[in-house]
Amino acid sequence: MPELCFSAFRTRAAQPTGPYHLLGWSFGGLIAYEIACQLQASGAEVALLALLDTALEQPEGEVEITEASVIETLIDVLGIEKILPDASKAVRNLEDFIAIARRSGIWPADFSVAHAAAIVELFKINVEQSYHYVPGRYRGRVLHFRAAHNPENTDRYFDWSEKVEGEIMTISLPCTHNRVPFEPQASHIARVLLPLLAERRTR
Numbered sequence: 001m002p003e004l005c006f007s008a009f010r011t012r013a014a015q016p017t018g019p020y021h022l023l024g025w026s027f028g029g030l031i032a033y034e035i036a037c038q039l040q041a042s043g044a045e046v047a048l049l050a051l052l053d054t055a056l057e058q059p060e061g062e063v064e065i066t067e068a069s070v071i072e073t074l075i076d077v078l079g080i081e082k083i084l085p086d087a088s089k090a091v092r093n094l095e096d097f098i099a100i101a102r103r104s105g106i107w108p109a110d111f112s113v114a115h116a117a118a119i120v121e122l123f124k125i126n127v128e129q130s131y132h133y134v135p136g137r138y139r140g141r142v143l144h145f146r147a148a149h150n151p152e153n154t155d156r157y158f159d160w161s162e163k164v165e166g167e168i169m170t171i172s173l174p175c176t177h178n179r180v181p182f183e184p185q186a187s188h189i190a191r192v193l194l195p196l197l198a199e200r201r202t203r
Contacts, residue, residue, distance in 0.1 A: 008038035019047035029054025037136040050143040
């Protein structure tokens with residue numbers, strides 16, 4: 001599987017002409033990067049490419065993604081334990097997770113086990129694709145917002161210098177990977193990006 005199952009055609013369907021501004025978190029960063037490469041290959045202008053703690057490489061040996069591991073990640077990403085301490089200890093399966101998520105007020109009451117199962121399956125597919133993705137070369141500046149509270153021995157997986165023909169601007173965020181798109185990090189990311197977007201509008 002040399003390319004992600006995503007195409008710049010969908011981007012152009014929503015916005016026929018550039019310049020394009022692309023941002024993605026984690027696996028979404030791989031999608032943003034792939035779209036940027038495809039757009040450039042078609043002659044379109046990519047004005048901004050921002051990656052939010054996106055790894056270029058994955059650790060050797062594919063990690064088995066289980067329902068339990070996805071639930072654990074979702075509890076962390078959603079910040080459920082900040083609302084319901086020790087929530088993870090009460091979760092044994094998807095039914096338990098749905099009950100906890102509803103109690104926390106984060107997910108709506110009509111969010112079913114089938115919805116949660118679909119998220120688990122999508123998570124597995126994303127991880128599988130991240131192991132097999134072969135990125136092309138991108139020409140231009142890349143902003144890479146890095147989570148500072150990740151294990152130090154994983155830093156080498158986030159080095160995009162061999163693929164990017166341009167400046168890589170790294171901005172450190174005082175959080176873990178799962179908290180990158182949430183406050184207060186989201187406000188900091190916005191403060192970095194807004195002047196760049198305003199600069200493009202005044203040209």
